[in-house]
Every structure is written in C-alpha cells, then in structure tokens.
Amino acid sequence: MSTVLETEEHKALRAAVAALGKRFGRAYATELFRNGEHPRELWEEAGKLGYLGVNLPEEYGGGGGGMAELSIVLEELGAAGSPLLMMVVSPAICGTVIARFGTDEQKQAWLPGLSDGSLSMSFGITEPDAGSNSHRITTTARRDGGDWVLTGRKVFISGVDISDATLIVGRTEDARSGSLKPCLFIVPRDTPGFTRTPIDMELQSAEKQFELVLDDVRLPAGALVGEEADTGLLQLFAGLNPERIMGAAFSIGMGRYAVDKAVDYARTRTVWKGAPIGSHQAIAHPLAQAHIELELARLMMQKAARLYDDGDDIGAGEAANMAKYAAAEACVRAVDQAVHTLGGNGLTREYGLASLITAARVSRIAPVSREMILNYVSHQTLGLPKSY
Numbered sequence: 001m002s003t004v005l006e007t008e009e010h011k012a013l014r015a016a017v018a019a020l021g022k023r024f025g026r027a028y029a030t031e032l033f034r035n036g037e038h039p040r041e042l043w044e045e046a047g048k049l050g051y052l053g054v055n056l057p058e059e060y061g062g063g064g065g066g067m068a069e070l071s072i073v074l075e076e077l078g079a080a081g082s083p084l085l086m087m088v089v090s091p092a093i094c095g096t097v098i099a100r101f102g103t104d105e106q107k108q109a110w111l112p113g114l115s116d117g118s119l120s121m122s123f124g125i126t127e128p129d130a131g132s133n134s135h136r137i138t139t140t141a142r143r144d145g146g147d148w149v150l151t152g153r154k155v156f157i158s159g160v161d162i163s164d165a166t167l168i169v170g171r172t173e174d175a176r177s178g179s180l181k182p183c184l185f186i187v188p189r190d191t192p193g194f195t196r197t198p199i200d201m202e203l204q205s206a207e208k209q210f211e212l213v214l215d216d217v218r219l220p221a222g223a224l225v226g227e228e229a230d231t232g233l234l235q236l237f238a239g240l241n242p243e244r245i246m247g248a249a250f251s252i253g254m255g256r257y258a259v260d261k262a263v264d265y266a267r268t269r270t271v272w273k274g275a276p277i278g279s280h281q282a283i284a285h286p287l288a289q290a291h292i293e294l295e296l297a298r299l300m301m302q303k304a305a306r307l308y309d310d311g312d313d314i315g316a317g318e319a320a321n322m323a324k325y326a327a328a329e330a331c332v333r334a335v336d337q338a339v340h341t342l343g344g345n346g347l348t349r350e351y352g353l354a355s356l357i358t359a360a361r362v363s364r365i366a367p368v369s370r371e372m373i374l375n376y377v378s379h380q381t382l383g384l385p386k387s388y
Helices: 008-035 040-048 067-079 086-101 104-116 229-268 281-309 313-347 354-362 370-381
Strands: 121-124 140-144 147-158 165-173 180-188 194-198 209-219
Touching: 008 040, 008 067, 040 067, 040 104, 067 086, 067 229, 067 281, 086 104, 086 121, 086 165, 086 229, 121 147, 140 180, 147 165, 147 180, 165 209, 165 229, 180 209, 180 229, 229 281, 229 313, 229 354, 281 313, 313 354, 313 370
Parallel strands: 121 165, 140 165
Antiparallel strands: 140 147, 147 209, 165 180, 194 209
16 A cells, blocks of 8 residues: 655554554454454553554653544554454544543543553444434433433444443533533443443444443533533534544555455466466456555545644545545445455455455444435535435
C-alpha cells in the first residue's frame, strides 16, 4: 500500500504496528473469536507500546497525536489479521470526547487508563426504535437533587462486559424551551440498575453485543461529561467523526489482509500449463481493482483524519462519512474477490478468509449504514431536500 502522503513519523508508526500485528496474526485472532475471548494479550501489548492512546494528550499519558495516527494503528493491525474493534470505541470515541469536553477530574480519572489500555470504555447510542438517530433517542436523564437519574434502553453495544464504563448518550430537558437535547454520561459497569444482556449474534467476534437497560440509574453530578448539559450535541458529533474514520480504518485493514492473502495464493497456485493463476487477467484484474479501491478509500480516510485533527469538524464530517462509505464498499468487494480467487480453499479455516465474509458485510451497516451516509451527502453536500 502506498504511503506517499504520510510523514516519516507516520511511516515509522505504520511499520512498528505492522510488526506487532504480525507477531499475533490471524491465527491468534481467529482462535479467540471461536472461543469468544477478548484479545487481551494484544490489547495490553498495544497499550504498553503507546499505540492505543496515540491520539490522546501527552499530559495524560497519550501520544499527543490525533486520528491520523490512531487510524494507522487500527489499519495495520487489521492488515495483519488481528484488528482491535474496541479501538473504534474506547480511545477514538470515548477518549476523544473526554479529552475535548471532560472536566479536569474526568480527564485525570480516565485518560491515563484509556491511553495505556488498563481502562476501556464502551459507547451507548443505538436504541431499539431509534437506531443511531440522536433526535429519536428516548433514554432520558433527569435531575434529582444533586444526582442524575437515567432511564432507557440501548442495543448492539459492543464490549460492555470487558469495559470499565459505558459512555451513554441520553437526553435532558431544556429548562427554558422544554425540548430534549443530547447529553453524555459516564456509567461505570457495575452501577446499580445498569444491566446488560448478550445478543445472540451469528457473527463470531471477540467483542460481544449487548442490550442495555437503564432502570432509574442514579449517577453523581460528575458523571455528566463536561460542566453542563448544553454541549452534549457538540460532544456527540465530536465522537461520531472519529468513529467513522476508525470504521474506515477497520475496513481498509480487513480488505488489505484479504487482498494480500489472495495475491500470495495467485502467485503460486498453478492449474493450467504450469502458469500461476495470477497470470490470467480474470484473476489479476479484479485483485488490481480491489487494491485500487482500497487505496482510494484510504486517501479519503487520510483527508478526514487531517481535517478532524486540524479542528475542522464540518469538513471532517463530510470526509469521514465518505471515507467510511468508500472503505466499507471496497472491503466487501476485496473480501469477496479474495475468497473467489482461492475457490474452495477460500472457505477453509486454513486460509482465514471465510470468516471475513460476514465481518466485511457488517462494515456496510455499522457504525452507520451506507444509506444514512448517502442521506448525509445528498442533504449536506449536494443540498438536495430531505426525504424524511
């Protein structure tokens, strides 16, 4: 993959993370997936080396970088066959929100642990009847004396069982207008009234999905992210742009892994006249196309990361959505072509590609569907009227 737009520091980071990923590899990740275990050894090693918190402030133990650096880490781990899905959530969304909007106490309590991997957070926004539509979220927060009381439900929340807390998106009532507005709360895992139920998923993944119930969950005033609830909408979108950038990194890494496996196979597999199957255009051209599409998606991801790190939230919003869309589509096609290149071998455990078929398909759905991204681009970029 080309790195012509990256600094020497970025190239060095990419090489170092790639070396870490290769030490663990696809076999390590696959075995954990089958057993439903979290890749804790890789997570701890990545944290110890400073990769998990490369985007977080140096004063709290982070690397002082941004989404450009964090997306490199996730992409290279994915390209080695051992991606860390919780990177999308813990340092990218939750770490970013707390670093930008948290109180001094919240930063001191959470950022050092998020940086070195000793602490992790989940992110709870999706609801049964709202999806990710923040305007339809029904989880509410009301004041009761000096406390907050949260009530509601969330679904498809990743990794709650292995996270120390979940950053919950709720809504509070504006005292002046009476309307509900978004707000974010840090809810520790064992808080009374905060219960989780695993969702039975067909997809094998180390990070399980949960339905959450908040039954009059009482939280101290300091659980609200920031000093007051007025900045909740800004906090939400400050977290969603990194989510999309990291979603793109996850897809690009997966796609690269698939293409690399297919290319290695096509170089050596011989069927007709002793020539490797990769010498035939019917095999070579689709793989070349997959490589091109992944490269193009990466360019948009790099643009989104640069805009976000430069503080251009509006520009980053457009680019991050486009990057997530492009990367998911490229990933699905890359995995499909890789499996097709290997034929029956593409469905065996030996080559580690078959499990990617479902995982790649998920990238079109989560963390935001491609249709919602097309809505965003048609409304925000093209200025077309809304259909809803």
